[in-house]
Amino acid sequence: MPLLRRPHLDAGHLTSLISEFDGVESVRINAAAASVTIGYDGKAATRQAILDRLSALSPSALAFHNGESEPSVTPLVLRAALFLVLPVLPATLGRVVVWGSIAPRVFRGVWSLLTQGVTVEVLDATAVSLGAARGRYGTALLTDELMATGDYLEETTERHSEDLLSHLLYRHPSSVWVERNGDVVKVPFADLDMGEIVVVGIGELIPVDGLVRNGAAQVNQASVTGESVPVGKEAGDRVIAGSIVENGRIRIEARQVGDETTTARIAAFIHESLTAKSETERVAEEFANQRVLTTLGLGLATFLLTRDITRVMSVLLIDYSCAVKLSAPVAIRSMMSEAADRGVLIKGGPSIEALSKVDTVVFDKTGTLTRGDLAITDIVSLAPQDWSEDRLLAMAASIEEHARHPVAAAIVRVARERGAPHVAHDDIDVEIAHGLRTRVDGEAVLIGSRHFLQDHEGIALSTYEDTAQALSAQGKMLLYIAFGGRAVGIIALRDELRTDSAETVRRLRASGVRRLIMLTGDRKQRAEALAEGLGLDGVFAELQPEDKAEIVKQLGEDGCRTAFVGDGINDAPALATADVGIAMPRGADIARATADIVLLQDSLGLVADAREASRTAMDIIRSNFRAAIGINSGLYVVASTGWLGPVAAATLHNGTTLALLGRACPQAGSRQ
Structure with a gap:
């Protein structure tokens, strides 16, 4: 094959082009001998399609190394x-x-x-x-x-x-299967638009970031997240470009295509890191x-x-x-590769060196030290003779299912898990930032904060002060329920700590980090209870988004070498201000773009992994x-x-x- 004699040819790219063909099972290229060996399904049609495609290949369709050619023996x-x-x-x-x-x-x-x-x-x-x-x-x-x-x-x-990092440098396929006008057709990847439905079957590469519309599949995400075990995907789940469908078939709505996909941005991240x-x-x-x-x-x-x-x-x-x-x-590059295999992307030598010198780690709370998903911890009946826990939960879930916020989602989820029945109710009135109002069996029902029920609606809650204080002292959020003008229940929720939060704190201390600090917009009492349980050295609570970057900046001015770990849009200034910014995988795009280190798996322990690897x-x-x-x-x-x-x-x-x-x-x- 004459093209193989061209200097600086990227054999890996040519391998990926050939591997895309239906029926191709293996590809082996020997650039020195200018030959390529292809294993396929034995069908004449497959063989002819491969030969036709190879004969039509031009230098413009291939990729070439910018550096020197491979060393020869x-x-x-x-x-x-x-x-x-x-x-x-x-x-x-x-x-x-x-x-x-x-x-x-x-x-x-x-x-x-x-x-x-x-x-x-x-x-x-x-x-x-x-x-x-x-x-x-x-x-x-x-x-x-x-x-x-x-x-x-x-x-x-x-x-x-x-x-060692080449397995992260994902290249776009030349063509994809797309639903158009009721048919599944093969189109050039460059013609794919956001919102189109992409069909991916066994052994095929997922070419877009998107949402599974229907179907089910086992997806191998190892090349992107480092997870070795395939993950089940079905309707409603997100998928990442560069993953491979090992079993099943799924229809995917394209949300990000081309250079906007996760893997394309990872590739850009790695290219920048190498320089x-x-x-x-x-x-x-x-x-x-x-x-x-x-x-x-x-x-x-x-x-x-x-x-x-x-x-x-x-x-x-x-x-x-x-x-x-x-x-x-x-x-440096070996360490970057090892970290990438664990699910940690590091933006080159400067980030490794800076992380090795960090003495203060600052955590955003929600979505970092905690999962970011609220969980119900207590359902307390304030009128147990009339209102059982199950009855309270059923009524609350029937009303909250019309709302769109984390508290409502947590209540509805638990009600479904317990098989709670639906409770009929009138239309829902939403009191923004306060709660919900409706009628059940002709009686007024209020669900919301203490401020809403007590100060706005005149519901007496002082009798239950000791119960509320005990729950709040444990760092829990309280949702009050009133029926017919009197309080009947309290639902306590908490953003649960990650299972590896305490172990991560311990490992970071063992690696030489002297101070561990938490920042949060939560109330001070709730934040301090969580920080004490983890053994943190400091906590800043009831913060506005812009306060986080200012606190990180002040720590730096005080002589601390800081790393900030966060995931939200409002964390981007703090990530940029710290000596090292570390973004969680579910973080906003701007947070990931600002960070020096991006975690690909939803595990806080990877922060300690990165710190230990950088020091090594x-x-x-x-x-x-x-x-x-x-x-x-x-x-x-x-x-x-x-x-x-x-x-x-x-x-x-x-x-x-x-x-x-x-x-x-x-x-x-x-x-x-």
């Missing part, structure tokens, strides 16, 4: 073969082929010297040139081979650290570049003191820059830095004394660099 094999036959070659021919072999490295060194000054390339070129100039062609060739092998392995490891360098990475690169001059100076000093060119070669082949410069980005990554970078300095300094000493020849110096230096890179990228071999 071929030059290493040819150089090794040359080294083996060098002893039997005529002397003149041997000199020519050796100089020809090392010429690319020498030219790179000269070009680097002219354009960038003294760099690692200059040191390497000088070392191999000195060996060849002294007639030690075997040493020069073997040294060049060892350096080339080191370059190949380093480049492969660094590239792999980026490729963002942390201060640690910048310092490491600057230090590495400075050490090149140190190496050159040590080589010159060695020559002036010993006049031994062999020792000079050995010294020049040892430098700090490779391990120091590469270790930081490799560790920074610890690895710092320890690798110290190891590179210590080991290479020791090699300098040994090389300058003449106890370490050029070949051994190159071997030990490259071995050290690769060992440190392997430690920085523990997943390097796990996904080959």
